[in-house]
Amino acid sequence: MSSAHTKTEHGHSTDHNYLNHGSGIWSWMTTLDHKRIGLMYFATVSTLFLIGGFFALGIRLHLAKFGATPLLEPDTYNKFMTFHGAIMVFMVIIPGIPAFLGNFILPIQLGAKDVAFPRLNLGSYYIFIAGAAIAASSMIFNQVDTGWTFYTPYSTAKTSNGVILLVLGAFTMGFSSILTGLNFIVTTHKLRAPGMTMDRIPLMIWALYSTSIIQILATPILAITLLLIGAEKTLGVGIFDPDLGGDPVLFQHFFWFYSHPAVYIMILPAMGVISELITAFSKKTIFGYRAIAYSSVAIAAVSFLVWGHHMFVSGQSTLAGIIFSIITMFVGVPTAIKLFNWISTMYRGTVTFEAPMLFALGFMFLFTIGGLTGVFLASTGMDVHFHDTYFVVAHFHYVMVGGTLMALMGGIFYWFPKMFGRMTSDLGGRISWVLIFTGFNVTFFPQFILGAMGMPRRYFDYLPEYTNLNQISTVGSWLIGLGFVVALITMIHGILKGEKAPDNPWGAKTLEWQTSSPPPHENFINTPTVTAGPYDFR
Amino acid sequence: MSWSSLIPATSFMPIQATEIAKEVDLLYAFLIIASLVSFVILIGGMTWFLIKFKRTSLDQKSAYITHNNFAEFLWSFIPLIIMMGIFYWGMVIFEKLRTPPEDIAAEIHVTAEQWAWTYRYANGKEFYSSANDPMIVPAGKATKLILTSKDVIHSFYVPAFRTKQDAVPGKLTQLWFEPKQPGEYIVFCTEYCGTKHSGMMIKIKAVPSEEYAAWYHAEKKGEDSPADLGKTLFAQKACASCHSVDGSRIVGPTMKGLFGSGRKFADGSQSKADENYLRESILVSSAKIVEGYPPAMPVFQGQLSDEDVANLIEYIKSIK
Ligand code: HEM
Ligand SMILES: [Cu+2]
Numbered sequence: 024m025s026s027a028h029t030k031t032e033h034g035h036s037t038d039h040n041y042l043n044h045g046s047g048i049w050s051w052m053t054t055l056d057h058k059r060i061g062l063m064y065f066a067t068v069s070t071l072f073l074i075g076g077f078f079a080l081g082i083r084l085h086l087a088k089f090g091a092t093p094l095l096e097p098d099t100y101n102k103f104m105t106f107h108g109a110i111m112v113f114m115v116i117i118p119g120i121p122a123f124l125g126n127f128i129l130p131i132q133l134g135a136k137d138v139a140f141p142r143l144n145l146g147s148y149y150i151f152i153a154g155a156a157i158a159a160s161s162m163i164f165n166q167v168d169t170g171w172t173f174y175t176p177y178s179t180a181k182t183s184n185g186v187i188l189l190v191l192g193a194f195t196m197g198f199s200s201i202l203t204g205l206n207f208i209v210t211t212h213k214l215r216a217p218g219m220t221m222d223r224i225p226l227m228i229w230a231l232y233s234t235s236i237i238q239i240l241a242t243p244i245l246a247i248t249l250l251l252i253g254a255e256k257t258l259g260v261g262i263f264d265p266d267l268g269g270d271p272v273l274f275q276h277f278f279w280f281y282s283h284p285a286v287y288i289m290i291l292p293a294m295g296v297i298s299e300l301i302t303a304f305s306k307k308t309i310f311g312y313r314a315i316a317y318s319s320v321a322i323a324a325v326s327f328l329v330w331g332h333h334m335f336v337s338g339q340s341t342l343a344g345i346i347f348s349i350i351t352m353f354v355g356v357p358t359a360i361k362l363f364n365w366i367s368t369m370y371r372g373t374v375t376f377e378a379p380m381l382f383a384l385g386f387m388f389l390f391t392i393g394g395l396t397g398v399f400l401a402s403t404g405m406d407v408h409f410h411d412t413y414f415v416v417a418h419f420h421y422v423m424v425g426g427t428l429m430a431l432m433g434g435i436f437y438w439f440p441k442m443f444g445r446m447t448s449d450l451g452g453r454i455s456w457v458l459i460f461t462g463f464n465v466t467f468f469p470q471f472i473l474g475a476m477g478m479p480r481r482y483f484d485y486l487p488e489y490t491n492l493n494q495i496s497t498v499g500s501w502l503i504g505l506g507f508v509v510a511l512i513t514m515i516h517g518i519l520k521g522e523k524a525p526d527n528p529w530g531a532k533t534l535e536w537q538t539s540s541p542p543p544h545e546n547f548i549n550t551p552t553v554t555a556g557p558y559d560f561r
Numbered sequence: 562m563s564w565s566s567l568i569p570a571t572s573f574m575p576i577q578a579t580e581i582a583k584e585v586d587l588l589y590a591f592l593i594i595a596s597l598v599s600f601v602i603l604i605g606g607m608t609w610f611l612i613k614f615k616r617t618s619l620d621q622k623s624a625y626i627t628h629n630n631f632a633e634f635l636w637s638f639i640p641l642i643i644m645m646g647i648f649y650w651g652m653v654i655f656e657k658l659r660t661p662p663e664d665i666a667a668e669i670h671v672t673a674e675q676w677a678w679t680y681r682y683a684n685g686k687e688f689y690s691s692a693n694d695p696m697i698v699p700a701g702k703a704t705k706l707i708l709t710s711k712d713v714i715h716s717f718y719v720p721a722f723r724t725k726q727d728a729v730p731g732k733l734t735q736l737w738f739e740p741k742q743p744g745e746y747i748v749f750c751t752e753y754c755g756t757k758h759s760g761m762m763i764k765i766k767a768v769p770s771e772e773y774a775a776w777y778h779a780e781k782k783g784e785d786s787p788a789d790l791g792k793t794l795f796a797q798k799a800c801a802s803c804h805s806v807d808g809s810r811i812v813g814p815t816m817k818g819l820f821g822s823g824r825k826f827a828d829g830s831q832s833k834a835d836e837n838y839l840r841e842s843i844l845v846s847s848a849k850i851v852e853g854y855p856p857a858m859p860v861f862q863g864q865l866s867d868e869d870v871a872n873l874i875e876y877i878k879s880i881k
Binding site: 097098101168169170174176177180181182265266268269270271272305306307308310311312313314335336337338341344345348349352353355356359360362363364366367369370371372373374375376384387388391392395396398399401402403404405406407408410411412472475476477479480481482483484485486560561 | 573574575584585588589592596599600603604606607610611614615616621622623624625626627628629632633636637640641644645647648650651652653654655656657658659660675712713714716718720723724725726727729730731732734747749750751752753754755756757758759760862
């Protein structure tokens with residue numbers, strides 16, 4: 024750190040911070056500073072999100088069936104659907120919170136100077152970029168139409184070789200995910216500030232920590248599975264292809280053995296963000312710190328045992344279906360516990376409603392609907408009707424988008440002052456919230472009804488009786504799109520013209536608010552000492 | 562009229578063409594009510610707190626409450642009990658959906674491919690699906706489908722019956738239903754299968770059982786019944802040199818009364834001889850060796866088409 028550091032009487036560092044510590048593109052590309060790496064993920068993930076969003080709007084516009092000729096050809100439609108899903112899942116929702124917000128926040132919240140392995144951290148970023156590039160090349164050269172789940176034997180026997188590129192991309196990004204997880208776990212264990220015992224770490228860290236465990240344990244399974252697809256397609260090894268003596272359903276076991284835990288890679292960090300936002304904006308200690316912390320770990324553990332609930336009608340035995348159903352119900356409980364804890368945190372607090380809090384409340388609303396409909400699906404007799412219909416589409420958008428994306432947006436608005444040293448316009452944040460929240464419900468609620476009516480997912484065309492609801496859904500998608508445009512403008516405006524941010528604009532208690540905004544290169548001028556729990560609003 | 566019809570959301574469900582559909586909808590109505598109640602407790606409670614504890618002045622102080630063991634126990638335990646109930650209720654329905662009754666009036670082999678279905682009846686009637694050729698089944702009686710696929714995974718979904726089952730290449734799965742009334746019901750493919758995934762629609766037409774019988778026995782489309790074809794194959798492939806059809810024991814187990822009987826294997830496991838078991842035993846007999854017999858049967862994988870196997874199975878079923 025530079026010795027030029029001085030403090031003003033308000034406790035701000037003057038003008039030396041991580042953003043101007045070294046200048047020029049090269050200083051960013053070679054940076055080992057977790058905060059800068061976090062922002063690089065921010066830029067990357069946002070770009071990918073825009074591309075994924077473009078495909079989403081294309082899908083919805085096509086399904087609105089305005090006019091007599093369909094907007095897309097069937098094959099184009101299938102490719103749109105595949106790219107939308109693969110980009111959003113593997114490149115936006117999974118890395119979004121851990122790699123971007125996590126990277127920025129975790130070391131500061133722990134009172135550390137950086138993550139345990141800064142070089143590895145930069146390496147993870149470039150591995151991610153490489154993976155995204157490989158995957159994107161499949162969009163250009165050899166387009167894929169398998170859907171993000173790559174089910175065999177369609178993916179191995181009946182479609183273009185672009186699948187190899189896409190799975191190779193996902194495989195590569197998997198390494199980035201594993202390495203980031205590893206880095207976080209070691210950082211949490213080794214670099215906590217003096218006095219920060221494990222029961223004093225913020226809940227965001229507990230969430231990232233549980234997520235990291237899943238990443239390390241589950242991602243290799245995905246990697247192996249994807250490699251097997253590649254091997255099957257190039258060498259014809261016959262693991263999944265029945266013509267070669269393989270078992271196509273085996274692929275689904277492998278795939279969901281990763282991808283079910285992966286839905287918790289997506290949601291646990293979101294839950295961490297929500298825990299932070301709700302205490303900060305209620306100005307009250309979180310209710311049931313231990314319950315929230317341990318339920319994260321419990322969810323991480325049980326999430327490995329429920330993959331078969333995606334396969335109730337795949338031909339697996341009835342008994343297997345029943346066992347997976349009951350275990351799935353067990354995951355519902357720690358999820359419910361968290362909701363109750365957050366709500367109790369608001370009880371006798373003093374609540375304010377700035378944009379980040381609105382996103383947190385939006386999360387509560389949407390995630391509750393998503394979670395409750397998960398119980399419908401977990402019940403075998405009910406799921407047989409709903410499986411692979413729009414009901415499932417609505418369910419996972421409510422939990423993944425309503426949950427993770429709302430948390431991500433809330434987190435961005437919350438930590439924005441820390442990242443850039445400037446405030447965003449609260450009005451801009453609130454307008455974007457209204458648009459996204461309303462648009463979201465208009466888009467996805469009708470899909471529950473479409474599912475109940477029997478409309479299958481991934482359909483290029485549908486029965487006339489599904490038309491109205493599909494059109495409503497399409498209108499909603501434009502509201503969401505508009506909401507994100509407003510959010511983007513608000514953020515860019517904040518970076519360029521925003522008011523100067525104080526060190527602790529929200530009056531929060533965790534360590535990142537004890538350093539200047541933006542923080543100095545190594546986070547703190549003097550390493551902080553921790554003497555109490557993370558949310559001591561007494 | 563039952564209480565569940567008071568829930569408007571159930572009216573979005575397709576018509577209830579089977580008894581099970583009614584039961585599914587009852588569970589659905591219950592789930593909707595339970596969810597609404599939970600939603601109101603959670604989000605209603607939250608909204609109330611938000612209004613009541615809204616910050617009104619800068620020097621306001623929040624209460625200091627860290628946890629409450631009793632409340633936390635209650636809100637873990639009560640959801641657990643409710644979810645166990647939902648699990649159990651779903652399981653009861655699931656078992657009905659998955660267990661065909663003993664008396665099956667029509668049994669149809671359904672083969673999926675990109676992007677059509679073929680169905681073959683026990684007497685050799687065979688249809689390549691099209692909008693004009695619905696699958697004819699008797700109303701008021703149980704029909705069983707034996708599903709497989711030629712290429713990729715497809716899924717046979719009948720919304721009006723609240724049932725679906727994947728058709729997996731290299732495997733036989735089954736599905737049964739009993740439409741209460743004559744009528745036409747739509748069938749979707751629900752497992753993504755490529756370009757014309759959404760175009761793989763067919764219809765099931767349930768007709769009064771006398772009409773069904775008349776239709777079934779009218780001129781056949783196929784030459785011989787699957788069982789007859791199977792019998793010919795049985796002779797051609799020299800199956801009879803090891804398997805008797807009259808109950809006597811030679812090198813391998815007899816075929817008499819085999820279908821539906823319990824099998825015990827050399828490794829101590831057991832199963833029932835259903836279609837899938839027969840299929841596996843014919844193609845790769847070494848997968849499961851019946852206790853007390855040598856693992857002597859050749860592998861027929863690659864030598865018999867799916868249709869051959871289906872015909873052999875029908876023949877074996879006919880040896881009672
Ligand atoms: C915590 C956040 C959750 C996320 C991110 C999530 C995500 C997902 C996703 C992505 C799918 C669809 C996968 C696909 O076929 O493409 C799905 C399906 C499913 N979810 Fe969730 N889910 C969550 C919570 C829950 C809960 C709490 C339950 C049950 C209590 C649940 C039960 C199910 C079931 C049973 C399915 C399979 C439905 C089917 O395909 O028939 N989920 N979920
Ligand atoms: Cu799952």
